[in-house]
Structures are given as structure tokens and as C-alpha cells.
Amino acid sequence: MLPAPSPSIGRGDVVLQPNYFTSSIYVKALRDDLSMLILKYYEVYSHDVSMKPFSLFKTVWLSMGWNWLHFKVFDNRSRHKFLEVTLRLFLGEEYYDVCRDLTKVLVERTVKTEAPFTRVVSLFAVYTFFYTQVKDPIPSLYSVANIPISYGKSLQTNSNKHLKNCLDHYQSLMKMADSLTSQQVIALQPHVRHVLSRLRKDCVFIILPKSDLGPMNPRDLPREVHTEDGFMPSDLAQKRKGRPSKGDKGKKARLALDKLDELLSKPEGSMNDFSILADYQLKKTVLLESGIPAEFLQEINHTVFSLLKETTSPDGEADGLQRIERAMAEGGILGLLK
Numbered sequence: 001m002l003p004a005p006s007p008s009i010g011r012g013d014v015v016l017q018p019n020y021f022t023s024s025i026y027v028k029a030l031r032d033d034l035s036m037l038i039l040k041y042y043e044v045y046s047h048d049v050s051m052k053p054f055s056l057f058k059t060v061w062l063s064m065g066w067n068w069l070h071f072k073v074f075d076n077r078s079r080h081k082f083l084e085v086t087l088r089l090f091l092g093e094e095y096y097d098v099c100r101d102l103t104k105v106l107v108e109r110t111v112k113t114e115a116p117f118t119r120v121v122s123l124f125a126v127y128t129f130f131y132t133q134v135k136d137p138i139p140s141l142y143s144v145a146n147i148p149i150s151y152g153k154s155l156q157t158n159s160n161k162h163l164k165n166c167l168d169h170y171q172s173l174m175k176m177a178d179s180l181t182s183q184q185v186i187a188l189q190p191h192v193r194h195v196l197s198r199l200r201k202d203c204v205f206i207i208l209p210k211s212d213l214g215p216m217n218p219r220d221l222p223r224e225v226h227t228e229d230g231f232m233p234s235d236l237a238q239k240r241k242g243r244p245s246k247g248d249k250g251k252k253a254r255l256a257l258d259k260l261d262e263l264l265s266k267p268e269g270s271m272n273d274f275s276i277l278a279d280y281q282l283k284k285t286v287l288l289e290s291g292i293p294a295e296f297l298q299e300i301n302h303t304v305f306s307l308l309k310e311t312t313s314p315d316g317e318a319d320g321l322q323r324i325e326r327a328m329a330e331g332g333i334l335g336l337l338k
Contacts, residue, residue: 016073018081023224030089035279037064038121042282054191057124066125070134076142083133083144085221090126091149091169092119115286116180120188123176127195130204147204149173150211168210174200182289284334301328 020026041060048056061067069086073079126147133143151170174196180189199205208215244252305324312321327333 015075016078016082018078019224021078021082021085022218022222023226024222025226027085027089027222030086034089034122034125037061037066037125038118039279039282040064041121042117042286052191053188054124054195057121058128061125061128066129067132069129070132070141074141079142080144083142084148087126087130087144087147088216089221090122090129091147091173092122115283115289116176116182116185117188117286118283119176120180120185120192123173123192123195127199146206148208148216149205150209150215151207170205170207184286184289288334297332297334301332304333 037060041057044056044060045053051059073082130144130147134141135143149170150168177189177192177196180186180192305321305328308324309321324333
């Protein structure tokens with residue numbers, strides 16, 4: 001006779017799946033947090049010169065609670081992907097697009113035009129997060145022993161002379177200390193050399209083929225794009241043939257209404273606006289102090305002006321173009337927002 005059915009003794013544990021850490025939910029949030037870490041360290045570093053740069057970074061790291069990130073997940077399978085993606089984002093995987101899109105050169109963490117200060121903070125984050133992994137707790141937690149990174153020459157492009165012969169990620173990383181020559185970041189140079197020498201001595205990096213071959217897994221981050229209420233982004237949604245159905249019209253109307261409510265409920269001059277302005281001013285400052293040739297900035301000024309001129313209708317307002325022309329005459333378009 002079969003035993004009577006009974007509930008199981010142990011309950012199942014809720015575990016974050018590995019694809020959560022490659023999705024836009026985690027990737028976007030970590031990128032935003034890393035930007036705030038860089039901004040916070042820049043503010044403290046600019047005012048406090050008594051502490052050593054790396055000791056100051058550890059103070060900021062602990063004050064913002066980054067040390068608790070190690071306890072994000074405990075399942076081995078999910079933890080492996082969590083550590084892998086986190087270290088990859090700290091290194092700045094956007095570098096792999098340095099020779100593909102000229103418009104990304106000024107805004108992403110690339111090698112040639114990335115602000116040296118931002119690259120140093122990212123390196124400090126990689127070093128701190130990797131060497132503070134919890135390896136001997138009870139029960140034990142999974143940890144990684146190496147960090148994948150690409151090596152070799154990336155594709156060259158003839159679209160701009162400043163983007164030729166782009167070094168891949170590992171080569172550029174090892175030469176970071178030599179790029180710290182400005183007065184603002186010269187004090188960081190010995191600390192960067194020590195961190196890089198420690199990483200080389202411990203054989204932390206696993207060398208992968210050049211980045212043009214897409215050696216990382218996943219190839220791009222985020223791999224899964226999270227959307228609310230089943231809406232697909234415009235660049236991912238496939239346009240159906242024929243007239244839209246009533247359901248599609250309702251979804252579009254509801255999405256437009258939600259966006260309108262969000263804009264109306266947002267107070268003018270909110271803290272988010274000030275943080276965006278501060279982030280822009282920080283990136284502009286370190287960009288101008290990174291030693292970019294004046295000819296390159298002048299070429300970008302003319303490129304931006306010509307693109308705006310092409311997209312402006314003949315009967316449209318010319319105030320924007322006139323303002324850019326005045327800014328170019330006074331020193332460049334980076335002076336539009338002080």
C-alpha cells in the first residue's frame with residue numbers, strides 16, 4: 001500500500017538565476033553605481049590631499065557599501081556569473097567598441113579618449129573587488145581565480161586618423177600608468193603601477209583573442225533586455241505588416257500616457273538633473289585635462305556643427321546653430337554648458 005501524500009520537509013530556496021546578472025536590470029544598475037563611485041571619489045580626492053590615493057579610495061568604497069556586494073548571491077552557479085559580469089563591467093567592456101563608432105569615443109570608457117582619472121578608479125575597483133572575495137567562510141562561497149581580458153590589435157579604421165592602431169584591452173591596461181602625466185593625476189601613477197604589477201605577478205588575467213572576434217561570453221552586455229508590461233524597445237520590436245490591431249494601439253497609448261505622467265510628475269530641477277550636470281562637468285574636466293590634441297577637438301566641433309546643420313530644416317529656428325557657432329569661436333562646443 002502506497003503511503004499517503006504529505007508535504008515535503010524542506011522548502012525550496014529562492015535563487016537568482018545566472019541570466020539575471022547578464023540582463024539590463026543588473027548591468028544598468030551596476031553601471032550607474034560605478035559612475036556614482038567615480039564621481040564620489042573625484043569629489044573627495046579633489047578636496048582631501050592628506051590621505052594616500054588608494055587609502056582614500058578604500059574609505060569611499062566602504063562608505064558607499066561596496067564591500068557588501070560580495071553577498072549578493074550564494075548559489076555557486078549564479079555566483080560564478082555574478083563575479084564574472086561584475087569584474088567585466090569594472091574593467092569597462094565598452095572598450096571593445098573603440099574602433100567601431102566615432103560617436104562613442106567621447107562618452108564611453110575607452111582607451112584613447114577615456115579620462116585617465118575614470119580609468120584609475122575602475123582599476124582600483126577591479127583590484128579591490130577581486131582581492132576581497134570571501135574565500136574561507138563557513139559554509140564556503142564560490143570565488144573566481146582569474147579575469148578574462150582580450151589581447152592583440154583590434155580592427156583599424158580609416159574614418160579618422162586618431163582611431164588607427166587601437167590597442168586592445170590588456171595592452172592598454174598595462175600602459176595606463178604611462179598615460180598619467182597631467183598634474184591632476186600624477187600622484188596616482190605609483191599606485192597604478194603597484195596594482196598592475198600585483199595583478200601580473202599573481203597571473204590574474206586570462207588572455208583571450210582580440211576583441212574584434214567577440215571572445216567574451218556573452219559577447220555584449222546586457223544580453224537580456226528587461227521591458228515592463230511586455231513592451232519591446234523600438235530597436236528590438238519587429239514592425240508587423242498591415243494595420244495595427246486594437247491591442248497594439250492600446251499598448252502604445254498606455255505607454256505614451258505613462259511617459260507623460262512620468263514627465264509631469266518629475267519636479268523641475270530635481271536632484272537627478274543636478275547629478276547629470278555634475279557628471280557631465282566631471283567628464284568634461286577630465287577630458288580636457290587628458291591631453292587630447294587640439295586638432296582632434298576642433299575636428300569634432302566641425303563634425304557636430306555640420307551634422308546639426310544637415311538635420312536642421314531650412315525654415316527651422318537658427319538660434320541653436322548660431323549659439324554653436326559662437327561657442328566654436330570662443331573655444332569649442334564643450335563651453336556651451338559651464
